[in-house]
Amino acid sequence: MHGLHASAQRLRIAALALGMMCLPACTASQPREEAPVQEEQTDTLPATLSLIFVGDLMQHQSQIDAAMRKEGFDYSASFRHVAQEIQKSDIAIGNLECAMGGKPYAGYPCFSAPDEFLHAIRDAGVDVLSTANNHCLDRGSKGGLRTIHLLDSLSIPHLGTYPDSARQAATHPLIIEKNGIKLALIAYTYATNGIKATPPFRVNYIDEKQIAQDIARAKSQQPDAIIALMHWGEEYHSLPSKAQKTLADKLFSQGVTHIIGSHPHVVQPIELRTDSAAATRRLLVYSLGNFISGMSANKTDGGLMVRMTLEKHRQKTTLKHADYSLVWTLRPAHNALKDYSLIPPSHIDSLQPSAQYLFRRFLKQARTLFEQHNTGIAEKEF
Numbered sequence: 149m150h151g152l153h154a155s156a157q158r159l160r161i162a163a164l165a166l167g168m169m170c171l172p173a174c175t176a177s178q179p180r181e182e183a184p185v186q187e188e189q190t191d192t193l194p195a196t197l198s199l200i201f202v203g204d205l206m207q208h209q210s211q212i213d214a215a216m217r218k219e220g221f222d223y224s225a226s227f228r229h230v231a232q233e234i235q236k237s238d239i240a241i242g243n244l245e246c247a248m249g250g251k252p253y254a255g256y257p258c259f260s261a262p263d264e265f266l267h268a269i270r271d272a273g274v275d276v277l278s279t280a281n282n283h284c285l286d287r288g289s290k291g292g293l294r295t296i297h298l299l300d301s302l303s304i305p306h307l308g309t310y311p312d313s314a315r316q317a318a319t320h321p322l323i324i325e326k327n328g329i330k331l332a333l334i335a336y337t338y339a340t341n342g343i344k345a346t347p348p349f350r351v352n353y354i355d356e357k358q359i360a361q362d363i364a365r366a367k368s369q370q371p372d373a374i375i376a377l378m379h380w381g382e383e384y385h386s387l388p389s390k391a392q393k394t395l396a397d398k399l400f401s402q403g404v405t406h407i408i409g410s411h412p413h414v415v416q417p418i419e420l421r422t423d424s425a426a427a428t429r430r431l432l433v434y435s436l437g438n439f440i441s442g443m444s445a446n447k448t449d450g451g452l453m454v455r456m457t458l459e460k461h462r463q464k465t466t467l468k469h470a471d472y473s474l475v476w477t478l479r480p481a482h483n484a485l486k487d488y489s490l491i492p493p494s495h496i497d498s499l500q501p502s503a504q505y506l507f508r509r510f511l512k513q514a515r516t517l518f519e520q521h522n523t524g525i526a527e528k529e530f
């Protein structure tokens with residue numbers, strides 16, 4: 149918002165200077181004409197909202213072990229090198245892919261992460277979390293409910309799972325308003341690993357009829373953008389499935405403005421589409437990949453941070469800018485501090501040789517994929 153404030157100030161100063169310059173020649177009857185000019189200049193200032201999206205926030209046993217201290221858990225290393233970048237955007241949105249189900253803590257296959265993990269995510273600057281993913285019921289509905297209570301206690305807006313249908317109806321779509329721009333967020337998961345919710349607990353599943361109703365409800369609130377967070381696709385596939393592509397097209401045709409996907413644990417291509425009929429651009433991220441996890445298999449050890457800036461001018465909102473960064477997860481085996489830590493490419497030379505090798509392997513594969521399949525969007529290194 150610094151830029152907007154600065155330009156608003158500049159315009160006001162310009163208007164003032166114009167008035168002053170006019171002063172000697174102006175008669176008492178003239179200021180009436182000047183006033184509307186000043187008003188219009190202020191009125192035409194665009195509002196901007198910057199967003200950043202991060203992928204799966206996972207919690208494997210090896211991460212729990214690495215964070216364990218004599219008293220509690222310390223995850224401060226996890227986001228040390230990316231927090232500043234996250235906080236640069238007005239709103240940061242992530243996918244909380246584990247239950248905060250309390251003790252006993254556990255990694256794969258039924259995650260229950262220490263509460264300190266969520267504290268660290270919040271402290272890193274993540275503002276909004278989706279819980280619509282296949283691990284939300286890893287500790288059953290009781291664990292799902294505890295996750296919601298913890299999110300609420302930390303005042304983190306969230307969407308995807310609900311204590312009951314009343315809360316679901318009241319807070320999905322999730323309306324977020326900042327800088328004069330109103331977003332409607334919707335989120336869905338393909339499944340919950342065969343675990344069923346115990347009523348009244350609710351999970352947003354991918355159900356096209358339900359999604360159509362939710363989009364209609366979102367539209368009734370007249371948001372400036374509708375963003376769908378989709379937990380979908382095939383694990384470890386670097387290209388989107390036919391089902392992802394078909395559903396993405398349907399969501400766009402129904403009025404969704406942008407789609408941010410997760411779940412495959414690897415990055416998938418990004419499309420910045422121009423919708424000439426609506427005179428706007430739509431961002432389609434098929435999979436952000438893992439953000440932080442204990443996974444070490446080829447391509448699962450890194451992920452995407454995707455940024456977009458929305459601009460609202462004379463009641464029309466457009467995607468002004470979008471870019472992405474690649475980040476890699478440093479694991480205890482490759483650093484003296486035995487930490488898990490997200491590393492941006494600018495830090496690569498400070499890593500030990502084995503880590504540099506793995507990071508470069510991740511970057512090379514992701515960049516090759518994106519060169520072949522991305523449209524209309526470029527990488528921004530930090």
Ligand SMILES: [Zn+2]
Pocket residue numbers: 245281282283379410411412
């Ligand atoms: Zn998943």
